[in-house]
Amino acid sequence: MNTRTGLDWSKAQQLYLRERDAFVAMRPASRALSREAADHLLFGVPLHWMDDWSTPFTLFVRAAQGASFEDVDGHRYDDFCLGDTGAMFGHSPAPVARALAEQGARGLTAMLPSRDAVWVAEELARRFGLPYWQFALSASDANRFALRWARAMTGRRQLLVFNGCYHGTVDDVFVDLDGGRPVSRASLLGQATDLTQNTRVVEFNDLAALEAALADGEVACLLAEPAMTNIGMVLPEPGFWPAAQALCRRYGTLLILDETHTISSGPGGFGRAHGLAPDMLVLGKPVGGGVPCAVYGFSAETATRAEAAKRRAPPGHSGIGTTLTANMLAMAAMRANLEQVMTDTAYQAMFDLAARLAAGLRAAITRQGMPWCVTQVGARTEFQFTPMPPLNGSQADAILDGELEHMIHLYLLNRGLSITPFHNMMLVCPHTSESAVDRLVAAFEAFLIEIRA
Known part of the structure; x- marks a missing residue:
């Protein structure tokens, strides 16, 4: 063109x-x-x-x-860049700056939860309609953890993404269509495995291709922005998401919405504004008013399956979370931002x-x-x-x-x-x-x- x-x-x-x-x-x-x-x-x-x-x-x-x-x-x-969404509500919002100063004097991180974590989770449940939440340091991590949970819950290895997507630095999603053929994204540095073995890719707005990718019942989850934003904005056609959600349910595939950019659609993101019902939801940099943090939520049914998967697993490292995850400073920033800025x-x-x-x-x-x-x-x-x-x-x-x-x-x-x-x-x-x-x-x-x- x-x-x-x-x-x-x-x-x-x-x-x-x-x-x-x-x-x-x-x-x-x-x-x-x-x-x-x-x-x-x-x-x-x-x-x-x-x-x-x-x-x-x-x-x-x-x-x-x-x-x-x-x-x-x-x-x-x-x-009009605003940190590419990291400062979506403005640089250094006064309530967040005050909360950071006050929390900084009380403590930064302790590997234990603070009272703010309870308030933030309750507020996220109210906004997004998903009752259970976990935290991360970035949307990249939150997406990475959500994919791990999806595989653990379903016992399936395959993931599905849309061509041209970007979900942070998650290796699994760097698969594109080249002449209709899935290939690992050439720009990905240091990749040692063939990503196409476990990741499928179809075009956004293509329901026939979506069903074909899901039909064998091997796909753990579809990870998607509800409107594509990272390759230039691509909006869903009328009726696409209701039909796509129905296909995911029919074939037992979890739907994970990455709302890190589409939170621009409203306090509950694009999904809430347009009646979507994801199994999981990821939100990154805007939620903390510029402080590095992210959240990911579970529906009630998905949360039950996630807890069961963890209890079935042997004790030890889960591959999910870091020692700084949900630190007290980030939780204070999220509370201030959600309560007083992101209104x-x-x-x-x-x-x-x-x-x-x-x-x-x-x-x-x-x-x-x-x-x-x-x-x-x-x-x-x-x-x-x-x-x-x-x-x-x-x-x-x-x-x-x-x-x-x-x-x-x-x-x-x-x-x-x-x-x-x-x-x-x-x-x-x-x-x-x-x-x-x-x-x-x-x-x-x-x-x-x-x-x-």
């Missing part, structure tokens, strides 16, 4: 060189820190993917508060802002005659280089254009606007202002005007 229809690519390349030079000239402190970091940090960054932004060197942050952050050169940015009122404000952003982007795209579309999942919005939203991972992958994305992202950064560095995802938080939304739309349209054919 041609993602550059309507663009003058020569103009675009000239613009990129201009914006690259401007970025370098305006940020001497970040440039100096990048050179210093290269001496002792692999790839010059704490984690290698921090080098994947559109910038000629790493942008270093001095402070982040509410809906904005400041770099070490003193430039302020309206932040119905906050969500309504975010929905209104996201609707304003989506409408503004659509209007700009229409005015400039671009064959692009805008997709929205609650507080999460994305523009995509195609006239119609993709229906599955293959279609979403075909419209990714890293070079074009980097041009847009760098252009926006130079105008004090940050969006997620991977595809074109934007979040709003309760602190985002209407004027910031309007600035983003105006800068986006200015970019289109500069490079259109």
